[in-house]
Amino acid sequence: MSLIKIDQALAVNPASSKTWYERGCALADxxxxxxxxxxxxxxxxxxxxxxxxxxFQSVMLIHLERYSEALKSCDRALAINPKxxxxxxxxxxxxxxxxxxxxxxxxYEDALGKGQQSSRNPWQNLKKIWNAIIVC
Numbered sequence: 029m030s031l032i033k034i035d036q037a038l039a040v041n042p043a044s045s046k047t048w049y050e051r052g053c054a055l056a057d058x059x060x061x062x063x064x065x066x067x068x069x070x071x072x073x074x075x076x077x078x079x080x081x082x083x084f085q086s087v088m089l090i091h092l093e094r095y096s097e098a099l100k101s102c103d104r105a106l107a108i109n110p111k112x113x114x115x116x117x118x119x120x121x122x123x124x125x126x127x128x129x130x131x132x133x134x135x136y137e138d139a140l141g142k143g144q145q146s147s148r149n150p151w152q153n154l155k156k157i158w159n160a161i162i163v164c
Contacts, residue, residue, distance in 0.1 A: 029050055029054065030054070031051065031054050031055075034047060034050055034051045034054060035051075038051065043074060044074070045070075045071040045072075045074035045075035045078065045081070046071075048067050048068070048070040048071035048074065049067070049068065049071040049078075049080075049081055049084070051067045052064045052065070052066075052067035052068040052071060052084060052088075053084070055067060056084070056087070056088060056091075061088045061091040061092050062088075062092065064088050065085065065088040065089065065092065068081055068084050068085040068088060069085065072085060077108055078108075079104075079105040079106075079108040079109040079112050079115060080105075080114075082101050082102070082104045082105035082108070082115070083101070083102065083105045083112065083114045083115050083118060085101045086098040086099075086101035086102045086105070086115070086118045086119075086122065087118055089101060089122075090118060090121055090122060090125070093125075095122045095125040095126045096122075096126065098118065098121075098122040099119060099122040099123065099126065102115045102116075102118050102119035102122060103119070106119065113139045113140075113141075114139075116135050116136075116138045116139035117135070117136065117139040119135045120132040120133070120134075120135035120136040120139060123135055
């Protein structure tokens with residue numbers, strides 16, 4: 029959806045967390061991470077129990093090199109959904125960027141399903157999750 033249509037939808041219903049989320053995704057796609065973060069924050073104010081929005085907030089924080097905050101966002105997502113593979117993946121990224129390599133490795137393993145190899149190439153599953161988040 030284009031930003032113009034999203035802005036029109038927000039003019040009609042500014043209390044729609046889904047529309048703020050969609051606006052954040054559109055801005056992230058345009059690599060405007062700071063503004064995308066503002067929109068994900070707004071979505072979270074309206075819907076703080078949505079793990080997916082917490083994950084997207086963490087991705088923006090990673091892009092902005094705010095790794096400690098990204099880690100906290102991932103932890104919030106995992107408090108809502110402890111098995112959220114995307115939250116585990118980006119928790120690993122934040123930990124890795126903070127220099128906590130062993131903890132990052134554990135988080136990556138958890139994202140893959142606690143070491144269970146449900147497919148021939150578990151890293152391919154991780155890549156699919158990563159691409160799904162980046163594309164929004």
